[in-house]
Every structure is written in C-alpha cells, then in structure tokens.
Amino acid sequence: MIIIKNGKILTMAGQSYDCACVAIDQGKIVSIKDWIEPNPEDEVIDASGMIVMPGLVDAHCHLGLWENGIGFEGADGNESTQAITPQLRAIDGINPLDISFREAYEAGVTTVMTGPGSVNVVGGQFAVIKTFGKRIDRMILKNPAAIKVSFGENPKKGHGEKGRMPVTRMGIASLLRETLIKGTNYQAQKEAAMQEGNKHFDTDLGMEALIPLLKGEIPLKAHAHRADDMFTALRIAREFNLKITLDHVTEGHLVVDELAEENVPMIVGPSFGGRGKFELKEKTFKTPGVLANAGLKVAIVTDHPVIPLYNLINCAAFAVRGGMTEEDALKAITIVPAEIIGVSDRVGSIEVGKDADIVIFDGPVFDIMTKAQYVLIDGKIVYTRRS
Template sequence: MRKVLFGACALAALAIGVSAQAETVAVTNARILTAGPAGEIASGAVVFKDGKITAVGANVAAPAGARVIDAHGGVVAPGFFATGSLLGAVEVGSLGNDLSVNNPAIGASFDIQYGLNPESGLLPVARLGGLTSAVVLPLPVGGRGGEDYDQEDDDASKYTAGPGGEGSKSHALFAGTGAVIDLSGHETILTKAKVAMVVPFGRAGAGVAGGARGAEIVALKEALADVRAYMKNKAAYERAGYRDLALSRGDLEALVPVVEGRMPIVAVVRRASDIRQVLAFAREEHVKVILEGAEEGWMVAGEIAKAGAPVLLNPLNDRPESYEELAATMDNAGRLAAAGVTVALESTGGSARVRETRYGAGNAVSHGMSYAAALASVTINPARIFGVADRTGSLEPGKDADLVIWTGDPFEPLSQPTAVFIHGEAQPMTSRQIELRDRYRDLGRPLPPGYTHP
C-alpha cells in the first residue's frame, strides 16, 4: 500500500510539470529536513509558488487552491549538491572532457561555463540520486580528489613555470574557474559562474613548477606579484611599455578577483604538511582558500579551522594510494567537522556515479560525522562556500524550490526519491538508462530495424 501511495505521489509531481511555475504547490504530511535554522520538522509542509518557497513549518496549511502532494510521512529535503563534479562537461571520460586545457595563453582565464551541456545524459541520472545542483570545477594537472580521472604527474612533466620567456608555461599553475549549475536540463543551467580558481598543490603542483614543492610556491608568488603589477600599470601594459609578464593578459585579468579577495582559490592538496604550506601561502598573499581533497586534513584540523578554510573531500578516500595520503581515513570528514571546519562532501564515484553522493554522506555518519553535519555537507555548506546560499541549499522561504521527496531517510540506500523539484518544476523521474532497460526488458517486442536488417 505504501508503494502505491508513493507512486501516486510521483505521478502527481510529474503532472505538475512546468505549470508549477505558475501555481501554488504544497507538499504536506512530511518529515522535513530543512538544512536551515528550523532544523528538522517531524511533520509539516513545504509550500512554493513561482519557483520559490513561500512557507515551511509544522503548522503550515495548504493555501486555498493549492495543488497538494501528500508525502504520506516521507522525507522532504533540499536537493543535494554534486560538489567537485564533472557534470555538464563530460559524458565518457575516455572520450575527452571540457574541464582541462593545454594552451600557453589560457590557464587562469579558462572558464568552464562556456562548455556546459544542458542536454548531458548524466544530468537525469544524477537527479535520480536526489541531486539538484552541482559545483563543476576544472581539472588541474594531476587531477582532483573527487573525480574519476587519473592524470598523475606524467602530464605535469610537460609543463614548467618560470619568470617568462620562451617555453614558460606558468599558465599551468592555474586550472581555471568553476561554476555552480542546476540539473534541470533547461537551456540555461548556469547558476553562478567564476565561483573559484582551481590550483594544484602537492606533488602535482610541484610537477608543474619543475619538480619541487617549494618551486611552486615561489612561482605562485611571482604570478600574483605580476597580477598586482599589472593592476597598477595597465596603461603601460596596453601600450607595450611595461616589462614582460609570465602570464597572458587574459590570465592576468582572470586573477585580479583572486588578488582582490573576491574569488577564492580551490587548492587541490592532500598531505598535512602541504596543507600547512597552502594555509601559510593564503595568509601571506591575502587570498581566500578552499582546500580540496585534504585526505590528511584531520591531522591539521585545528589549523584549518583557525584559518577559516572550507574543505571539499571525498568521504570514502581511506587508502594510502600515494605518499601524500598515508594517513587517509574515513574518519576525516567527521573529525574536520567536529573541529569546526566547514565541510562539503564531493561525489564519490565520478561523473557516472555522482548519484551515490548520498551514500558517501551516510558513510561519513557511520564514521563519526553527525547527521546534521552530513546533511549540511551536501546542501547548505557547498551553497555557502560557492556563494549561492541566498538561492538554494536549504528549505527556507524566499529560496528556490529545489527539493526532493524521499520514501525514507535519504542517506539510507533503500530509500528512493519519489519526486524531484528544481526551481519549483517537477523533473522527469527517468533517464536514458531506465528507458533502455524498459525498452529491452521484453525481448518479445519487435526490435528496431537496425537489429533485423543488415
């Protein structure tokens, strides 16, 4: 009987479709995980209209004329974030991606927003895992911790960063800027562009700088000094009356917000000693920093918290796959959160398995992270870190109606979403994979012509 009720709930949600933008919708009889100041509401309702939440609470009644969806005691939660994902910029990794570049004139100025594909077949798959937003970040030399590419430092040997001149590739110090997107599949999925500048540190950064970690710090300081010089002498630079700078004009312009403290860098770093160097570098250069990977972050949790640096991490990374990760542990997320660090959990299976983000959150809870912290790590925390918390990440009046109705606890693998809303619009509860399964489930049906004619 319960399955029938939830099936009806899903059908009702689909019937709303685009019309949800123009009518009032009330999801009632739900356990609500707001990820906001209201915390958890044991039984209540969420009301939204024109794509925005208008009311959330235990004593909220469906307005007159509203379309009512009875959750039948299920859970309503904010849509989850796929943080550090490849969504919208890759289909099959072995066939290439739109998240990396090797061009001497384009490093920091690389902007992934221009290559986003709203028709990607991976977006519907991610939505079926309760995801409604994604933070898409460029791939630096050496790869990142939250994705499924192996770009170890054979690639780094192609690059050298120096003071300028023939052969200098200082652009490789910077992978470019990321963006926040929604997973609606609309023609425009961009929520916010230029949210952070990705920079590889540790072994990968050392490879870019010529082989030594210390060389990268020097090269980065030189690059930022060039940016400051460029800012003060733009007129002379434009008339070719200024000294040579290692970076292209596009890269210099792209780094101005970093130097001014308006754009953070995402420092891809793993080892505890490297984390300390990154924090010191950020402090000395007066730049904002977000740590990504940070497999040994728990060892310096107090220092990270004191610096106010958020951390993006894969909660399942616990194997010492390199000398940078000897102390990796699945307790990492819980220990960092307990120390007061703002943690955002990355997708645990790369672009094709980003729907498993909720499983990673559940594993983090089983290894010491509080449930509230785990919920925040896939909702409001990434929204805050990347500057979209005024729009999404929690269920609060005035925010976008990005929410999911679940059959039970969303971190429990047996729970399933029965309806997904993005900007108040019900999303199709299917994907190409499901449609192919259904098409070929009955082999007695006539096959397409390609299967029967040579």
Template sequence: MSIIFNNVRIPMSGTFFPGQKVLVEKGKVASVGSMIRKNVEKVIECEQKYLIPGLIDAHSHLGLFESTVPVDDINEPYADITPHLRPLDGVKMRDRAMEDARRAGISTCMVCPGSERPISGLCSILKTNGNSADVGLIVEQAGVLMSFGEQVKATAKKSEKSYVTRMGVSALIRETLMKAQDYYSLKQSKKMVKDREIDMEALIPLIKGEVPMRACAHRAEDIMAAVRIAEEFKLKLVIEYGTEAHLLASLLAEKKIPVVLGPTLVPRFRYELNEKTFESAKILMDAGVEVAFTCDYPGLPIETLRVAAAMAIQYGLEEKRALAAITEVPASILGVDARLGKIKKGMDGDLALFSGHPLDIRSRLEALVVDGDLFVFSNDLKIESGN
C-alpha cells in the same frame, strides 16, 4: 509551476519534523508550515516521506567529462596557467551525468576544470535543470582553481614542459599572483593604454578578494603551501580534497578555512592518499572547520554524494551535521547560502523527496524540484493536479 508537498517530514533543529507542508511557487519556496491552504497546479501527497533541500556538490567536473567518450574536457595538460578557462564553455548539459545527478537528488554543483595544472581555471556554480549551460548558471566566477601535490607533478612530468617539483609549482603560482597584483594596480592607475591580458583579467576578482582561491591539496604539506600563499597574497581560501586536513584541524579552524572533503570512497592509489580516513569529517567539524562532502565527479560517480555523508555517520558523525555537509555547508562555502541549502521561505525551490531517511542508502529519491521544475522518479508517487 506551483507545487505543494503535503504531509511531509522536513529537517528542523536537528530532527525530521512530520506533518509539514511546503509550497513552491515561481521557482522559490513560498511557504513552509502545517497550515498552508492554496490552490496549486500539482499536489504531492507525501505520506510522511522525507523532504530535504536539493543536494549540493561543491566540487565536480560534471559535464566536462562526457559519459562514454574517451577524450574529456577537464584538463589542459600542455598549459600551466589558465585561470581564464571557463567551465561554461566545456559543459555538456545533455550528458547522462546530469540526469544521474538529478536522480541522486543533486540540484546544484560547483563545476571546475581539472586539478592537474597549477592554475587551471574558473569555478562556476550550475544547477542541474538547465538545458544549456547558461540556463543552469547561478554564478560564473565563484573561485579560481589551483592545485598542489602529486597530480600536478605527474602531469608536468608527462608533458615534459613544466615544473616537476612542489617548489616549482608554488613558485609558478606565486609568480602568476605577483603579476596579477601588479597588473591590477597598473590597471587602476590608468597611466597608460595597455592591451588586456586574458589570464590576468580572470585573476582580478581573486586579487580583490571577491572570490576564493580553491586549492586542491591532499597532503598536509600541500595544504600548508596553499595556506601560505593565500596569506601572502591576502586571498580567501577553500581547501579541496583535504585528505590530510584532519591533521591540521585546529589550524584550519583558527584561520577559518573551509574544506570540501573527498573523494573518500576511493582506494589509496596514490601516496598522497595514504592518510585517507572517513573520520576526517568529524575531526574537522569538532575542531570548528566548515566541511562539505564532494565526490569529485568523475573521480566517483555523482550518485555517491549521499553515500559519503552516510559513511561519515558510520564513523561517528551525527546525522544532522552529515546532512548539513551536503546542503547548508556547501551553500555557505560557495557563498550562495542566501538562496540555497535550506527549506525556508524565499529560498530557491530546490527540494529532494526521499522515500525514507535520506542518509539511509536504501531510501530512494522519488522527486526532485530544481528552481520549481519538477522531476519525478517514482511511479508510485501520488501527484494530483490542483484546482
């Protein structure tokens, strides 16, 4: 389908530029400017509404928790090390949360298993327009999720099977990474016929540095444990949650470690959330750290991604950087910035049209385009069939 947005505001060098046209063809942004003339199937008269790139949540469990069903597909409480779990095998694309995500303007999510076990599985990048997990898939192997801190300990204690201290968790992760390194070098040497080990196979891209270790950590100590391990094993690292990351801002900036920050809109219901503040984003960004917001669905409803950015503005962050933290920056952290996160010719046709400023919570989403598929959420929107 080809769609043109007429007379729309789009973000440009820190402000919203009015009177623009955006053309989407064959699932991609084909052209941006004020002078586009083209016969298309759908013409959307936007009357100076706001068009932004489809929003990206860089950490979620979308589809792994099924709305209203008490048993989820997020955590494996009875296995410590499962890097070979693949979100694709658990995601329910028809779950209501997918529609919720679209209604919130979200076109892309990183979906991963839960953060209750030391190494819990692969991180995959999905779009929200799919009708089966395979259809929405962008990158299946975009990282390996590892976790530190209270939640891992709590689950270990409950399952009565496993390491229950922070030292134990780090030891277990190190043991696994050592094995993976040796497995990989043995495999490269080709000296013997060896049966593959499914968990080790899943760790090879991490060991090779092709994908990052995505480390769930709230407290500064837990973040440091992840940093230490990543350096020992020469792994790329992304910090998830990062509740106390602002306490390590300059260190993270120096080491170029990005943070997927959140969910901040929760009460301090665990000790490790004690230092939680909406100022984190600004402090980290000022120090030079790449920051993306997450609502950690179902930690928070998926609709609150925009709210997280707005709250940071309330605490001093500039609009431009808040918007980037739910568009460009998550695209960059996920390694898909060549195709997502900006309104630019040649990039994916993922666009969200809001009635007012997208970071004013009162603005409503009128339409969402994902890979050129149009979802309309407003009856007032003027859509005409082109010639």
C-alpha cells in the same frame, strides 16, 4: 502553485517539522506551515511518510567536463599544454546533455560547483550551476565562483613528466606566486590606465581572470591532499591576502589542531575508492567528522567523475559511520557547501524566498534502500519516480 503536504521537513535552517507543508510559486519557496490549504488549480504532492529536504549540493566536482562513457572526445577538464591557465572557464567546456546530469538530479543533487581538473598549477575558473537544463547559460548560479589551483602530485606528474616546470613542490609554489604577482601588477596597471582615460589598455585574459580573486570576490580553490600542501596553500593565500578553500583535505585529520586555528572552509573527499597515488595513503571516512567536531566548516564532495555524483548521499552516510554526527553530515551536503561556494542566499535550505530546489525521500536519508521520489529544481518537478 505547487503544494508539498504532510511531509517531515528538514529545512537545514535550524528548524524541522514532523508534518508540514511547503508552498512553491514561480520557482521560489513562498510558505512553510503546518497546513496550507491548496486551491483547486494547485498541484499537490502528498509526502506522507516521506522526508522533504533541500536539494543536495556538491562543492567540488567536474560535472560535464569529463563525459560519461567516452575518452578523449569528452575529456575537457585539463588544458595540460601549459601549467598556468586562469583564463579557462568551466562553462565553455560543460556538456549539460551528458547522462551524469540526469543521474545527479534523480539522486537529489540539484546544485554543484564544477570546473577544471588538477593537472595545472592554475587550472581556471569554477562555476556553480544547477544540474537540470539543456543550455549551460541558463543553469548558472555563480560564475566565476573560484580560481582552481593545484598542489602535489598531479601538477608534478602532468608537467614534470613532459620535461617542463613544475617538477617539484617548490616549482608549483613558485609558479603560483609568480602568477599572483603578475596579476597584482596587471590590476594596478589597469586601474592606473583607466584613471588616465587610456582606452587602449592591452587586455590579458589570464590576468583579467585573477582580478576577482585579488579583490576578494572569489576564493582560491586549492587542490591539496597532503598536510604540507595544505599549509603551502594557506601560506600563499596569506601572502596575497586571498580567500581560500582547501579541497580534498585527505590528511586533514592528522593536522586538525593546526587547521582549527586557520578556520578556513574544508571541502573533503572523495573518500570512496582505492588509494591510487601516494598522497592518498591516509584516506579515510573519519576525516569529515574529525574536522567538523573541531568546529570547522566541512562540505563532503564526490569529485565527480572520480565518484559519480549520485553517490553524494552515500559519501555522507559513510562519514556518519566514520564518526560524523548525522546533523553535520546532512549540513555537509546541503547548507554548508552552499555557504562555502557563495550561493546560500539561493539554495541549501528550505526557507521562504529561496529557490525551490527540493528532494523528497521515501525513507531515512542515510538508509541505502531509500530513494528519491520527487526532485524539484527552480520550482519545477524534474523527476518523479515511477516505481
């Protein structure tokens, strides 16, 4: 076993310990107590004066799909040759050997939801993965985890400038509705064929990808910065009775009263950087706090590589400066994103039975000088700071 002793433990499950121990065995958390007596064969980590908390979780990024430091050769996030591509699977484009993975887990980010970019109206299938490993198949927590759809400037620009639909926001909504209708019809036809014992039903990979969405097993992951785009996404989700998350939510603070009535998960960010397009003109670190204070479920994200994943904790710190409570900001990078992306039974908090994904910080979590001293993923020490 591994025993972490003498640390201040932030479980993110409603309880904290000023000085306690965590026992880990076979990749899982098996005990949390004020004191656990180690056996001679146990590996002991002394976390005296340090903070022990669950590994950080980013609910929206593109890790492994845009590789660090290269251009076209490592750009695998947008299949921009057509606007509707639900059949694309993030796991087929991810390179776990990209340096960004190591930078992520060394900063304490242990789980991410990653997938296609936002050029296409329907971009494909997101997956939830751990950040440590060599082979993506062994890093997957959930796949597929969502179907990515995009509203606003990106699909308009990515396809409209090539002289094809969509050129307008009306075109985006129309293409999405058309795709969902086709998926609904395909699902009905497939079910009828199976009941009739038709073994020669023609499989359509794109339509197959929509079935978990239409069944309510995974959400529509809606890229929407502007308020009007958010409401279009919500309108379409209601029409087809779909689960949905709103991702980016840049103008969310302007319409918080309306969003509070919807009560859907808010995945907010990236808030670092400039305002490189018109729909970012209202970008502010105040947004996460405004939404959380209204009772909404809020996750803070980097949108890596837009903001490198190792800055996730800094994004949360700036949200605190913008008015979010420290407790809500900590939840927004741990248990809340884990809940939103459907893996809170495994990660996001320090609880008995969960994966031993743990980060040990040498100071206050939101202090810019604080560093991760140890990081564990699946009960394995994947990083130890040497200086």
